[in-house]
Amino acid sequence: MKQRWLYFLRNWQLYILLLGPVAYFLIFKYGPMYGILIAFQDFNLFKGVTGSPWVGFDVFREVFGMSAFYKALRNTFMLNLADLLFSFPAPILLALLLNELTRARFKKWAQTILYLPHFLSWVIIGGIMLQVFATNTGIVNLLLGQLGIDPIPFLTNKYNWLITYLVVGVWQSAGWGTIIYLAAITGINSELYEAAAMDGAGRFRKMRSITLPGIRPTIVVLLILKIGEIVQISFDRPYVIGNVSVLDFSEVISTFVYKTGVQTANFSLATAVGLFQAIVGIILLLAANRIAKKITGNGVF
Template sequence: MAGFSWKSVKKNKFLYLLALPGLIYFILFKYVPMWGILISFQNYSPYTGFWHSNWVGFEHFRRLLSSPDFLLLFRNTMAINLLNLLFFFPLPILLALLLNELRSFLYKKVVQSIIYLPHFLSWVIIVGISFLMLSKSDGIVNMVLQSAGLAKIDFLTNANLFWIVLTAQSMWKEAGWGTIIFLAAIAGVDPQLYEAAKIDGAGRFRQTWHVTLPAIRNVIIILLILRIGQIMEVGFEQVFLMMNGAVSDVADVFDTYVFRLGVRQGQFSFSTAVGLFKSLVGLILVIGANRLAKRYGEEGVY
């Protein structure tokens, strides 16, 4: 087996050289830092160092699970991600299908460029635009509502609307960028399948439903599995910038909790334990979703 591997490396040496920068990046910035998770089992202190800090086992994990904040953090994190899963995840698929139907190449490229643009804006800019649009005092949306004789809506400090606003922001910022993979998958569909569907009398909608969607189903399933694995990740920057005292009960998630305890209060071991807990939950969800997909005949991630 070892001889076969070395022969393969020698035969495809240029491909391995091409992949080398990426491998070095993952080793240095993904695998080497994983040693840091060991401090979640210690009472780590920067003064005593990693090797001399006291080992406490699973004490920090017990503290997290017994904390009165745990259920609140879990609820908020899951609710925000479930809304993204229900409304944000299908949107790039729909946009890709619509873009695929455009016959004008120039118009298609212009639309793609416009919907890609928000991805390159930082969350600081996105939140700033949201404040300009949704502010109750002088936001554009509320000024339009007021001019129409309707009551103003408190978008930014209404706890009932906070999750909806976050989901809408994510959809506007990332939906266009998410179409890239689906458009690439659609481009790989055999044109003869569409010709056969036309002969059978299928219109554009039926061709999309019976040809395009089944052809890209594996891509959708794989991305869905990966998205489920990130269900404990909300995105610290977006939530932190949108958070205020009026919505703290629905805005506080694991990421903001780690920042508050780890960075501001210096509880490095406990905040690392929280991060490790999130990663373990994501790993379990990926394995479960992958097995479920394979049970129903899909390829899955592995």
Template sequence: MKAHRINKTGIPLSARPAMKEWRKNYDLYLLLLPAVAFFIVFSYIPMGGLIIAFKDFNIFEGVWGSDWAGLANFREMLSIPEFVQITRNTLVLNLLGLLICFPAPILLALMLNEVRSKYLKKVSQSLLYLPHFMSWIVLGGIVYAVLSPKYGVVNEILRWFGMDEIYFMADKTWWIITYTLSAVWQSAGWGTIIYLAAITAIDPSLYEAASIDGAGRIRKIVSVTLPSIMPTIIILFILAVGNMVSIGIEQPLALANSVVGDVSDVISTYVYRVGIKQGDFGLTTAVGMVQSVINLALIVTANHWAKKAGGEGLW
């Protein structure tokens, strides 16, 4: 084995460039510390709680005082009557989000980039960003009010055209459509920030060269804008694929009701109902652990195929 050369201070010579880099940019590393501390405290330390998945957890005995249960919680998870249903609902809603919600901010960013009026552009951006800062409880109330079969604006318009009202929130198919479109409404505007930032970093000379070649707006978007922001699109797509079996609890809780429970009950709502309300922490921790492992496998696979296809990955 090749030995490292040691200087008088006892520091290997191979480590000197790294130390020099640290001293040169120490202020930047200090700015990074809050983010590192955040993930350590709220992401890595809580991983120790995964041990509950292998225990017959008793809240009075604590994590270490509870008896070991082995893989009993995982076997119980697979025997849950609703397990297939909640997994299917989670995958369906996330797949629709990937097909519809993911392209939406890209299209919005491309359209906003073509707006020449600065005033109109700023007003449009503000209106598009606004839903992101509102709670899903508020947004859910707006959705229910707008789609109400008796007083809702949408059904009033349908009646005005001589059509029958639609019970959007009580019909399973219409509920899925409403769920997906409301997700677009809430998140698309905020997502455009990333793509607009990527678009502003494009070299203007590329557009000038395209204009000289006679390219119109559509051709510039296809040949210049989209290829330039493709690395950003790929990275965000990989992250989206990595959340295919995860779904936030806020939107399903805000929009769900007992009539559409067969399509609205997802993994997160099941964990809340069984884990928090019924106190079965061992089972729900096992469900969450399996969910995280699948997400990890998906993101690694998506990253591998993205790099194999010639694109850029997360690592």
């Protein structure tokens, strides 16, 4: 106990600096968590949390009895799993390719161009998609028409929309994701590459035997976090890109909550769905972490 007190006295400045972030999380993250009580109430906006009557698990029974909820849940899993399959490996491959570039100026330009889409909001990206992929006025279909090819309904056929959704997602996120992997690559001991070169290893051999194993812990941690978000999905991307023609695929949990919970002021339903997402996400995160630690020895915790 005495040693801990002496350690605190020697480093009291660090604890003072820590007060700000701790206060932020307590006030803005943990404080509002009392709002999950709404999921167990017939919430009335004017009566508030303390005055609304309790209904137990009736709201959850209502949610689980809605066919629209299962459709949105299915689409959420489908889009997130497809994103995991295509968008997750993209920054890894991109980082490996960028790491092999020898001309520093070209490498910087390439990185800048690849990072730019991350800073565009999905509203802007949605407008770009209309200009590029619209059936009658999009650039792509106009070019196809010049070649005598019939227009392709990229945004109105649900299967074409799914492919477009995934491709645009890779374009928007891959460049930014490479930052983490490039940082991990810089931490690999350069002597390993020198030793491999002396043994006659080529670039692909170095990439496979040194670079990939070197960033494996980073890949595992990010994969675990990604799996934990399988049941979570952003609102803006499917809402902006989606339309009534592709609701079979574009209606996800976030848009379901907005339409059936927020627009109709059914806040109890919206909170119940959010709580369900959080619980499932925690279970998936813990399961993925446990499996990863058994297989690779690396995990988040």
